Amino acid sequence: MTDAVLLDRARGGDESAFATLVGPHRRELQRHCYRILGSLADAEDATQEALMAAWRGIAGFAGHSSLRTWLYRIATRTSLRIAERRRARVLSWDAHPARDPLGDLGAPDDATAWLEPWIASADDPAEAAERRDAISLAFLAALQQLPPSQRAALILRDVLDFSAAETAEALETSVAAVNSALQRARASRAGAEAAADRGIVRDPAQQRAVDAFVAAFEAGDVRGIVGLLAEDVRLTMPPLPAWFDGIADVTAFFAERSLVTPWCVREQVLVNGMPALVADQQADGVWRPGAVMALGFRGSEISWIASFLDPRVIERAASER
Numbered sequence: 001m002t003d004a005v006l007l008d009r010a011r012g013g014d015e016s017a018f019a020t021l022v023g024p025h026r027r028e029l030q031r032h033c034y035r036i037l038g039s040l041a042d043a044e045d046a047t048q049e050a051l052m053a054a055w056r057g058i059a060g061f062a063g064h065s066s067l068r069t070w071l072y073r074i075a076t077r078t079s080l081r082i083a084e085r086r087r088a089r090v091l092s093w094d095a096h097p098a099r100d101p102l103g104d105l106g107a108p109d110d111a112t113a114w115l116e117p118w119i120a121s122a123d124d125p126a127e128a129a130e131r132r133d134a135i136s137l138a139f140l141a142a143l144q145q146l147p148p149s150q151r152a153a154l155i156l157r158d159v160l161d162f163s164a165a166e167t168a169e170a171l172e173t174s175v176a177a178v179n180s181a182l183q184r185a186r187a188s189r190a191g192a193e194a195a196a197d198r199g200i201v202r203d204p205a206q207q208r209a210v211d212a213f214v215a216a217f218e219a220g221d222v223r224g225i226v227g228l229l230a231e232d233v234r235l236t237m238p239p240l241p242a243w244f245d246g247i248a249d250v251t252a253f254f255a256e257r258s259l260v261t262p263w264c265v266r267e268q269v270l271v272n273g274m275p276a277l278v279a280d281q282q283a284d285g286v287w288r289p290g291a292v293m294a295l296g297f298r299g300s301e302i303s304w305i306a307s308f309l310d311p312r313v314i315e316r317a318a319s320e321r
Contacts, residue, residue, distance in 0.1 A: 007067070011059045018055055025068055026051070029075045031118070031135070035155050036079040038089030038115045038144050040316070046082050050075040065166070072160070073170040076152050080171075083148035089115040091141045092236035092243040101253035105242040108309075114238045115141055117271045117294065117308055121320045124270075134159045137272045137294075137306065142189050150185040153178055158186075205300040210268075210275045213295060213302065217277070220259045226251050230301035237291070237307040250305070263290060269320045271306065278317045289314045 001020075009017035029050065034043035053074050061070060095112045099105065118135055143151045149171060156162040156170060157178070168178045209228050216224030226247065235250045236243040244250050262282040269276050271294035281290030292313055296304030308314070 003067070007058075007061075007063075011061070013059075015055070018058060021067065022051060022054060022071065025071050029071060032072060032155065032160070033075055033079045034118055035135070035140060035143065035159070036076070036148065036151050037083055037086065038140055039086075039113075040116050040118065042082055042086065043079075046075065046079045050078040053078065069162070069166060072156075072162075073166075076156065076170045077172070080148050080152060083151070087113040088144040089113050089141070090144065091115055091137065092238055092241070093234065093245075094141065096241040096243065098245040098249070099242040101242075101244050101249045102256055105237075105240050107241075108239040109241045110239060112239070112241075115144065117276075117292070117306075117313060119276075119292070119313070119317050119320055120270045122268050122270050122275070135272050136274070137296075139189075140272070146185050146188055149173075150181045150188075153181040154185040154189065157182055203300075206297050207275075209297070209300055209302060210295060214265050214268075214277060217259075217263055217279070218265055220262065222251065222255045222259060225254055228302050230298055230303040233301075233303055233305065235305040235307065237309050239310055267318075267320075269317050271308075271317075274306070276306075276317070278314070289318070292317045 001017075003021060006017045006021040010021055026047065030043050030047040033046035033050070034040060037043050037046060050071070054071055057074075061067070065073075090113060095109070095114075096106075115137060117137070143154065146154070152171060153167055156167040157164070162170070164175045164178050167182075168175045171178060171181075213225060213228055215221075216228070229247050229250060231247050232245075233247050233250050234243060234245055235253060244253050264280045264282070264287060265277045266280055267278045269278060269292070271292060274294040274296050276292055276294040278292055279290050280287045282288075289311065290309075292308040294304075294306040294308070295302050296306065
């Protein structure tokens with residue numbers, strides 16, 4: 001059945017035809033909402049709300065733009081309404097100072113609006129085709145420092161390649177206002193470009209480093225891990241407030257705390273385009289879900305270990321296996 005037939009049926013009230021028509025767009029719409037909101041839970045709510053609005057409005061869809069553009073317009077407006085009621089999402093170093101790796105790690109900080117990870121299967125072709133720099137944690141953290149309307153303008157224009165006119169319609173503003181917002185957003189983003197390099201596996205040397213990290217981590221080989229790290233490596237572990245800055249402190253944490261009990265890597269996934277390990281930890285002879293550890297790179301060195309300890313994140317990663 002062609003899209004034209006599905007659209008006619010959906011306009012006539014056929015809910016099944018509507019679901020078939022919009023289904024292929026759902027994941028990318030969710031990713032779009034996530035870029036604006038920095039929270040997967042909020043993105044899921046926004047996507048659901050946007051699709052409900054699209055269903056209510058499909059009879060009036062005149063086809064002046066593509067269905068995809070129309071859906072993005074609705075999803076953008078929905079996300080902006082939610083964003084206006086939310087605090088900006090942050091990374092560990094934006095929320096707390098670095099700590100002593102042998103000191104108090106602190107209790108889980110549920111008061112902080114943490115930037116949540118986008119988790120996907122390493123074998124997902126849609127994720128492989130995605131521009132990974134446009135989903136990186138550093139890029140999204142920079143976006144979160146912008147007003148919501150500037151975030152949306154930057155995403156629509158620079159990530160999704162919408163025209164200025166399409167962006168203005170989505171944001172319910174003028175082209176001049178879009179261009180002004182985009183100029184301010186690009187200027188603010190420029191300062192985050194260096195940090196954004198803590199990210200993506202781009203070449204075989206980096207993949208070999210991932211494999212070597214897994215082997216050393218499972219073997220409890222601190223020296224093997226340290227040999228893969230950049231001098232200015234950071235290790236974060238939200239929702240704990242503690243994070244560590246520099247190879248000496250990260251080494252001490254692995255040697256004296258993290259690797260004193262065995263770990264087993266169950267699977268590899270992608271976290272915001274970064275390779276990530278879904279790892280179980282042994283305690284009292286029992287294996288339990290332990291962490292999702294994303295590895296960010298600069299060149300062939302690991303410059304960021306983003307370890308997510310929230311059980312909901314671990315469960316979500318396990319579901320991508």
